[in-house]
Amino acid sequence: MEASNNFGKFLETLRGKASLRKAANKSGLSHAYIRDLELGRNRTTNDVIKPSPETLRKLAQAYQYPYTDLLKKAGYLEETSTWSKPGQADLDTIWYVEFGIQSIIYYSEEGMREEQVESLVAFTHFIETLTEHHFVKMDMHLFVNLNKIKKYASAEGKLYFDTYENAPFIIAAAIPQKKYHQTILDYVAFNNGHALESMGHSCPSSLNAKFFT
Numbered sequence: 001m002e003a004s005n006n007f008g009k010f011l012e013t014l015r016g017k018a019s020l021r022k023a024a025n026k027s028g029l030s031h032a033y034i035r036d037l038e039l040g041r042n043r044t045t046n047d048v049i050k051p052s053p054e055t056l057r058k059l060a061q062a063y064q065y066p067y068t069d070l071l072k073k074a075g076y077l078e079e080t081s082t083w084s085k086p087g088q089a090d091l092d093t094i095w096y097v098e099f100g101i102q103s104i105i106y107y108s109e110e111g112m113r114e115e116q117v118e119s120l121v122a123f124t125h126f127i128e129t130l131t132e133h134h135f136v137k138m139d140m141h142l143f144v145n146l147n148k149i150k151k152y153a154s155a156e157g158k159l160y161f162d163t164y165e166n167a168p169f170i171i172a173a174a175i176p177q178k179k180y181h182q183t184i185l186d187y188v189a190f191n192n193g194h195a196l197e198s199m200g201h202s203c204p205s206s207l208n209a210k211f212f213t
Contacts, residue, residue, distance in 0.1 A: 007074060008040035014063040026062035029055065050074070053112065054168065061171050066141065068100035068114075091133040095161045096144040096170055099123070107168075109161075134187075136180055138172040146187040154181065163192070 015023050015038070020031035027034070036042050037059075042049050051059070053076055060067040098105045104126065105114045117123055127143075135143040144159060151160035151167065157177045160169040177184075188194075 005040045008038045010073060011059065012038040014059070014065055023062055027058040029058055034059075057170075061139075066100065067098055068103060068105055068141075071105075091130070091135070091145070092147070094145055095148045095168065096138075096142060097130070097135070099141040099143075136176065136183075138170065138176050138180075140173070142170065144170060144172070146184065147191065149184060149187055150191055152184050152188050154184075159184065 011034075015034070020034055023029075023034050024031035032043075036049055037051055037055075040048060051074060053071060056070050056074055056076075057067055059065075060070045093108050093110075095107045095109070097107070103114055103116050105112055117126070130143050134146045136146060138144045138159070148161050149159045150163045151169075152158070153160070153169075154177070157172045157174065158169045159172055160167045162168070172180075
């Protein structure tokens with residue numbers, strides 16, 4: 001892992017000329033905490049601090065920087081030459097997946113797990129598999145399992161994976177959010193048991209659509 005001050009300087013470089021308050025508004029983190037991360041220490045206690053993967057995800061989204069690469073720079077993921085066939089994870093338990101240059105990272109209630117993928121063909125086949133499991137593309141490298149969304153804050157583009165206040169969430173890009181707005185609402189209702197009685201135990205018709213057209 002890089003020394004804390006080096007990683008902090010890297011975060012400061014990512015922020016660039018944007019103000020701390022603008023970075024805070026984009027990420028949902030406090031401007032004071034972002035500055036502490038850039039300095040590599042808590043200015044109140046002087047303790048060394050390390051951002052959590054969830055914090056890094058928020059910063060990656062705010063700075064439009066690949067989350068996988070940020071995790072590696074922070075020491076959470078190691079480079080590996082071990083290749084595997086994608087799709088070995090139980091996709092029904094996965095919240096969302098993120099694509100790196102040659103990797104797939106799975107996120108679930110149990111944490112995250114990375115797979116290395118050898119070929120474009122493997123990626124293409126995996127995307128087809130994601131479609132079959134009701135995943136949709138919500139950002140350039142981000143695919144979300146609609147069966148796992150429990151709450152939708154449309155004004156902020158936030159998709160939550162539980163209903164409690166500090167539940168894990170991702171932020172959908174504007175265009176796919178607009179495209180799938182009604183579908184997301186249908187899934188949230190269905191996932192929380194609020195679907196119309198006439199639907200019985202079946203998914204709404206919109207849930208059966210092909211999402212990657």
